[in-house]
Amino acid sequence: MLPAYIPNSSAAVFGGGRPLDGGKTLKDGRRILGDGKTYRGLIAGTLCGMLLGLLQMYYLSRQDTMFGVTLPSFGELPGALVVIFTLAFGALIGDLSMSFVKRRLGLKRGAPLPVVDQLDFVLGAWVLTYLVSPGWFTASFSFYVALAVIIVTPLLHVSTNIVGYLIGVKKEPW
Template sequence: MLPAYIPNSMAAVFGGGRPIDGGRVMKDGRRILGDGKTYRGLFAGIVCGVLLGLLQTALLIPVSELLDISFPSFSGSGSSTMVVLLSLASGSLFGDMFKSFFKRRLGMQRGASLPLVDQLDFVLGAWIFTYLSCTGWFIMNFTRNVMIAVLVISPLLHLTTNVIGYLIGVKKEPW
């Protein structure tokens, strides 16, 4: 899940610039996504997610041998490593954008808290993109137990990283 976890943080770190929605509003008078979703953040987040996945791939065999543990790879079941990594990373960001779209429709401001949805939107986006593009790999690696673990761990990791982002000045809110 690391290639899906890192893109949102890196989008916040490297983001800024032109918003994806171009400042456009919908018929309800609200922005489509808002200023927090930028092209630079989107591309930086995807690149960082893919790079982290490639690093994991490079370390897979040495770490597996060192710890005498078998770790899953980002390929197999007819899927290539790059497709899996791009699906996890881009799905993560698109899941977050999808949530932002609906938060705007609900009249929520940028940064407003939506408990659990804020902590799991990127997970669901990553899973949907990866399932659609790499079904066999997804089914082989995301067993019921793995999915439960991700759903339990992700909110805790999300809150921790957001507090850190807030403390170092990258985020305006600690959630």
């Protein structure tokens, strides 16, 4: 999951510039996504997620256990690159999808939507990865692994958002 965990924070740090929706609104008068979703953020977030995945692959090539636990692999190249990309890009697509939903609900940029805010990127990463690499996905995400991700992710998400707020990268601590 590491390639899926880093893209959103990387997009916040390195983003900015032209919004993905070009400033356009739908018939409801609300922005499609908003100013916080930019081309630069999408590209930077995806690249940072992929970089972390490549570093993870490098580490796994040196040793396959950590603290006595066998670490999962992304598989062999070039398939591993596809998996890393779908985890990173899918995380951002999940976040973008929920931004679209939040705009339709009339929520402003940065408004909290508990649980959804903490897991939208996981769902996006999982859906895209499953669609592109179903064999790898089902071999890597057993019921218990998926359950652990669903439990641990909100805790990590809240913690990293508070840090982002404290260092001035995020405007809200959620």
